Amino acid sequence: MVILTNFDLKTTFLKRMTFQQLPEKRQEQLMAFNRLLTIMDELREQCPWDKKQTIESLRHLTIEETYELSDAIIEGDLPEVKKEIGDIMLHLVFYSKIASETNTFDISDVLHGICEKLISRHPHIYGDVKVENEEQVKQNWEALKLKEGNKSVLGGVPKSLPALVKAMRIQEKARGAGFDWEEKSQVWEKVEEEMQEFKTEFNVIDNQAIDLEKAEGEFGDLLFSLVNYARFININVETALERTNKKFIKRFQFLEEKAKESGKSLTDMSLAEMDVYWEEAKRN
Incomplete structure (x- = not known):
């Protein structure tokens, strides 16, 4: 049978x-x-x-x-x-x-x-x-990929992904393998720690030249920790940043149009004048 x-x-x-x-x-x-x-x-x-x-x-x-x-x-x-x-x-x-x-x-x-x-x-x-929940489904998925021949949980992250998206995918895959923070408060503490390190290392008040390579590394750490926190509270960082980009473009183009109506170009206007139109753009 x-x-x-x-x-x-x-x-x-x-x-x-x-x-x-x-x-x-x-x-x-x-x-x-x-x-x-x-x-x-x-x-x-x-x-x-x-x-x-x-x-x-x-x-x-x-x-x-x-x-x-x-x-x-x-x-x-x-x-x-x-x-x-x-x-x-x-x-x-x-x-x-x-x-x-x-x-x-x-x-x-x-x-x-x-x-x-x-x-x-x-x-x-x-x-x-x-399985009991979505998280177990994700963990099983990553475990099965390793059985199929993947040498690393992170091996499936495309090298050519934009860095912001890549950071999010790396963290998601690490979580699928059980490597993650337990509480969002811990993640935020890491954000504050990275922010303080960056602020201390590159004093915003001091106008002296900085080590750009080192600053880039520290800033990368800060961004990575912010992406991590966003993921923890279910914010898609790529979508969030792109919406902010679109919002800025819309307001900036409003500013350009208003300057044109007044017979000026942006290069002829003071920051104070531009700020008036910018605040108007925010209300629209």
Whole structure:
């Protein structure tokens, strides 16, 4: 007698379902994906630009599309989010199409690969592992990655990530391995300690030249501790800083517009004059 596990039952059922047996919404989704694959095949065969592209040539475009999706998310513009997801989806299909031409892999290999990863990384869903909360799920995830061959918990952090995002991901992964502070008050004490070290080392009142390399190191420590505290209280530092960037841009452009209306340029105005418009911008 063959005994099927919970996972076996689920996958066996899915494998045996025909297209017509799938829910109507799933059929619609699969048809839409099939349409994209068909268009990609046609473009790769017929369009001069698409025929010319390589995995390397698409890389910088994919990065740009990812940042555009990020912008749309921060703005809360869901129609734009939908559009940017489509652009990224196109790129993923494009990479897979190019790889299929050399029999390296195709889109089905990509999708089966991520499916197998998700199944293996969720033994609490597809196996007998029991978890009590989200934190245990994260810890299991990192432990499984090490079993799969990762030499370090931090090995999966991309080297080219922006430093602020990288700091956040490093700390999240370290926490997944159980290396973290116990209380947020401890984290804040570390922030204050780093702030005091920076202030003591580089006296803000003293105008003497400082050791820039050392100052950079100490400032990096301070930023890292602030990122750590933000993570502890569930603030996404990248989102927080980007919203502040956008707020500053909006106010500065208001300042420029007001200066223009008064027949002046910013370089002709005193700081006191600019401050009047700046306070007005904050009220708008």
